[in-house]
Structures are given as structure tokens and as C-alpha cells.
Amino acid sequence: MSYGLVITEEASAVLVQMDDVTHELYVLEMLELQKDPHSKGVLDSSEGAFATYTLALGPLGMIAYVVNDAMATVTVTDVLWLG
Amino acid sequence: MENVTAQPSEPAPHRIVLPRTIRAVERALTPEQNAKFAAELKDVNAGGLAQVVERWWRSALLNKAPGARDRIAAVKAGTARTLPMESVVPELRGR
Numbered sequence: 001m002s003y004g005l006v007i008t009e010e011a012s013a014v015l016v017q018m019d020d021v022t023h024e025l026y027v028l029e030m031l032e033l034q035k036d037p038h039s040k041g042v043l044d045s046s047e048g049a050f051a052t053y054t055l056a057l058g059p060l061g062m063i064a065y066v067v068n069d070a071m072a073t074v075t076v077t078d079v080l081w082l083g
Numbered sequence: 084m085e086n087v088t089a090q091p092s093e094p095a096p097h098r099i100v101l102p103r104t105i106r107a108v109e110r111a112l113t114p115e116q117n118a119k120f121a122a123e124l125k126d127v128n129a130g131g132l133a134q135v136v137e138r139w140w141r142s143a144l145l146n147k148a149p150g151a152r153d154r155i156a157a158v159k160a161g162t163a164r165t166l167p168m169e170s171v172v173p174e175l176r177g178r
Binding site: 003005007008009010011012015026027042043044045050054068070075076078 | 089098099100101137138141142144145148150151154155157158159163164165166167168169171172174175
């Protein structure tokens, strides 16, 4: 089963400013999340059909995403930079 | 010469600084999260300590990121403003 990928407006605003290398990493991670969103990230919380994860993006980036198993969607809620 | 004061620049709202220390993580967690964090710290084998701290450090980061928890809640409630990923990442179209 392939999950649909969605992104919040706030996260998309950060995403468009991403450097090319990190953007490439992001694309690769999205392709993996489509296939199995529960296998990559670190679980933050789960509640019913929803599970929230964080996933490192290179050495200084991190994304947060919510998996909705009932709707088969992955929503990237935040793109964060660390440090 | 006029007096010039230099104000530290504010970090971008999506840039988060949080040391990977137990104390810093504790300070950024909610009381409920801290109770779970403390319990895991007490029960974890020494070799797994870094993993426990890392997991809760990430949760603490989400607590510190402005609006992050609200966006997560909005997604669960079906009220988040979202876009199809393909509209922002054209490389994912048709894949």
C-alpha cells in the first residue's frame, strides 16, 4: 500500500528554502515514507490511527510527520533546523 | 560617533537549539512527558541510554518549535492547512 504525501503550508514554506543537497535527501526520504512510514522515523506519540514521528534530515535537519493509517496519508507538519 | 548597540539576531523560527543533555530535555518536556522520560531512564540498560535520551530530545524539540504541536493536533483534527506534496516537490510527481 502506498501512502499519500501531504505537507502543511508552514512546512512547505521552509521546504522551498532548502539547499539542493538536503532537498535531494528529502525527496529520497519521501519516497521511502510513501512505502512504509512507520519504519523510518523515531516515534513521538501514537493515538488511534495516528502516529507522530521525527526523522533526521542530514546532520542539521529534522522533519516531523503524522501518519494516518485510516486514510493512508503521511503529513509532514514541520521542517526544523537544529543548532 | 553615535552610540551603536548590537542586538543578537533572533534565530529563524524553525531553527531550534536544544542541547542533548538530560537536564535540557527535562526542561523542554511537559510534566506528563517527563514522568515517562524519568521512568525510561531508570529502567534502561546503560547501552540504551543514548537512544532514550535521543528519542525524548526529539520530542522536546517539537515542544520548542513554535506551533509544531498545534500543527500536529490540527492534522489529527482534520483542520490543518495542507498541500499535496507533489505541488511543492515536483520530483515526486507520478512516483
